[in-house]
Amino acid sequence: MAVPHASNCKNKNFFTSGSFPTLTFSKEQVIPPKQQRLLSHAELPFEIFPFGCFVNLKPHSEVEPHFNSGRKNKGKGDFMAAIQEKQVNGVDVESLFETIEQIKENPELANFKFRATNRWVDGTHNLARVKDFYGAQHQDDSRAPMAFDIDEPPILCGKNLGGNPVEYLLVALSGCLTTSMVAHAAAKGIEIKGIESRFEGDIDLRGFLGISEDVPVGYQQIRAIFKIDADISDQSKAELIEMGKKYSPVFNTISKGSTVAVELEK
Amino acid sequence: MAVPHASNCKNKNFFTSGSFPTLTFSKEQVIPPKQQRLLSHAELPFEIFPFGCFVNLKPHSEVEPHFNSGRKNKGKGDFMAAIQEKQVNGVDVESLFETIEQIKENPELANFKFRATNRWVDGTHNLARVKDFYGAQHQDDSRAPMAFDIDEPPILCGKNLGGNPVEYLLVALSGCLTTSMVAHAAAKGIEIKGIESRFEGDIDLRGFLGISEDVPVGYQQIRAIFKIDADISDQSKAELIEMGKKYSPVFNTISKGSTVAVELEK
Numbered sequence: 259m260a261v262p263h264a265s266n267c268k269n270k271n272f273f274t275s276g277s278f279p280t281l282t283f284s285k286e287q288v289i290p291p292k293q294q295r296l297l298s299h300a301e302l303p304f305e306i307f308p309f310g311c312f313v314n315l316k317p318h319s320e321v322e323p324h325f326n327s328g329r330k331n332k333g334k335g336d337f338m339a340a341i342q343e344k345q346v347n348g349v350d351v352e353s354l355f356e357t358i359e360q361i362k363e364n365p366e367l368a369n370f371k372f373r374a375t376n377r378w379v380d381g382t383h384n385l386a387r388v389k390d391f392y393g394a395q396h397q398d399d400s401r402a403p404m405a406f407d408i409d410e411p412p413i414l415c416g417k418n419l420g421g422n423p424v425e426y427l428l429v430a431l432s433g434c435l436t437t438s439m440v441a442h443a444a445a446k447g448i449e450i451k452g453i454e455s456r457f458e459g460d461i462d463l464r465g466f467l468g469i470s471e472d473v474p475v476g477y478q479q480i481r482a483i484f485k486i487d488a489d490i491s492d493q494s495k496a497e498l499i500e501m502g503k504k505y506s507p508v509f510n511t512i513s514k515g516s517t518v519a520v521e522l523e524k
Numbered sequence: 525m526a527v528p529h530a531s532n533c534k535n536k537n538f539f540t541s542g543s544f545p546t547l548t549f550s551k552e553q554v555i556p557p558k559q560q561r562l563l564s565h566a567e568l569p570f571e572i573f574p575f576g577c578f579v580n581l582k583p584h585s586e587v588e589p590h591f592n593s594g595r596k597n598k599g600k601g602d603f604m605a606a607i608q609e610k611q612v613n614g615v616d617v618e619s620l621f622e623t624i625e626q627i628k629e630n631p632e633l634a635n636f637k638f639r640a641t642n643r644w645v646d647g648t649h650n651l652a653r654v655k656d657f658y659g660a661q662h663q664d665d666s667r668a669p670m671a672f673d674i675d676e677p678p679i680l681c682g683k684n685l686g687g688n689p690v691e692y693l694l695v696a697l698s699g700c701l702t703t704s705m706v707a708h709a710a711a712k713g714i715e716i717k718g719i720e721s722r723f724e725g726d727i728d729l730r731g732f733l734g735i736s737e738d739v740p741v742g743y744q745q746i747r748a749i750f751k752i753d754a755d756i757s758d759q760s761k762a763e764l765i766e767m768g769k770k771y772s773p774v775f776n777t778i779s780k781g782s783t784v785a786v787e788l789e790k
Contacts, residue, residue, distance in 0.1 A: 374722075508742065
């Protein structure tokens with residue numbers, strides 16, 4: 259697959275700062291699970307181990323509790339080194355492969371439903387909330403709620419009470435491409451030391467304002483530049499980017515489009 | 525335009541809770557502009573009035589300072605009532621119409637570029653940041669930086685340190701549809717008392733995991749239900765939803781798709 263070149267980007271010099279700035283402000287932290295009320299053994303739909311993920315996707319009553327660290331690898335050929343190195347890039351690779359095997363046996367486990375709610379506050383300010391989701395054949399409402407203030411800058415009639423929606427879209431895209439690269443690199447045994455990226459998208463507001471029917475209302479183009487710190491060649495880094503794109507749900511949702519059905523509550 | 529019906533949605537009963545829950549946790553507030561260092565008159569690229577937006581999009585040197593409240597309306601026909609009611613739904617309608625007129629004279633003013641950066645932390649945890657943007661023919665770096673933790677729940681190899689990328693996408697969509705409805709309702713003089721919405725999207729993780737090439741990697745479908753509190757008929761509310769969809773940049777980006785170019789920094 260051809261590596262996209264800078265010539266594909268409308269404007270190469272589009273970032274105002276050259277390096278990722280130091281963050282000095284406080285940020286809201288979601289309460290990590292260990293600080294929440296511990297679920298009793300009977301309440302757990304499956305076993306959750308501190309180092310694992312996806313482990314035991316079968317309903318609790320069907321499995322014996324066990325420790326993940328005692329499992330032998332299943333002989334994954336080229337991935338042997340990765341599997342024996344239980345964590346690569348902070349991803350539990352062994353669990354990841356076990357998940358893949360379980361999903362192959364029961365594809366329904368892979369069906370997830372993610373959710374968000376929103377409440378309008380005033381003007382361009384509204385508040386979104388994320389908490390529960392469905393996946394691996396059960397409803398999960400275990401997380402503390404996460405709130406997101408959405409607003410506009412003053413030039414767009416807002417009060418800077420939060421990022422604006424199209425910025426949140428870039429946030430989503432940046433996170434997804436990054437995680438997709440990290441996870442797939444881990445599966446290939448590729449150790450990553452660092453990843454940074456910068457995103458920019460073009461919008462002609464004449465679409466939003468209804469001034470011109472010929473102008474796209476959404477992003478005309480989104481451009482991203484990734485900086486990857488890893489002991490691999492530039493060609494391998496470029497392949498990692500392609501892998502990230504190929505397997506990123508947000509990248510695919512945006513680049514291929516997805517059906518959005520909106521209705522009025524009766 | 526036909527109003528989408530519930531039969532278009534794969535699963536009508538998909539929300540676990542019936543009403544929008546009370547938010548009791550603290551949330552990060554971006555420092556509003558008035559608490560930042562006040563820019564000197566010479567530094568302002570244009571005049572910013574506390575009740576206005578978009579006002580005086582010409583470079584500062586070309587205009588005399590003036591107060592927005594003294595302006596007479598320009599006779600907008602059906603919108604007279606809205607204009608004389610300076611604020612509708614918390615949106616400065618008069619400024620909005622002035623903006624539209626200025627953009628018609630100089631379409632370049634409508635070209636905006638929104639940005640985000642991202643830094644990988646560990647595993648499925650990465651940190652996005654939003655600050656500067658380009659619009660109305662100038663770079664804006666006036667906002668305090670906004671940080672967004674992105675992570676996954678434990679079942680997806682994360683530690684719940686933030687919403688996951690596909691949830692952030694729903695956050696973006698919810699905010700955009702809401703703001704689009706509110707702003708266009710304001711332009712039509714429609715007073716809204718409240719808007720709440722709930723979103724859900726389906727993802728088959730076999731795409732992300734690379735298990736099946738036939739499975740879409742992104743959202744297969746996103747469904748949203750809006751509850752609108754306004755003294756208008758259900759038909760008018762349905763039309764408001766259609767207007768929101770038509771003019772929402774995020775809705776259009778997702779439903780029509782957009783080009784995303786990703787490259788490696790050399």
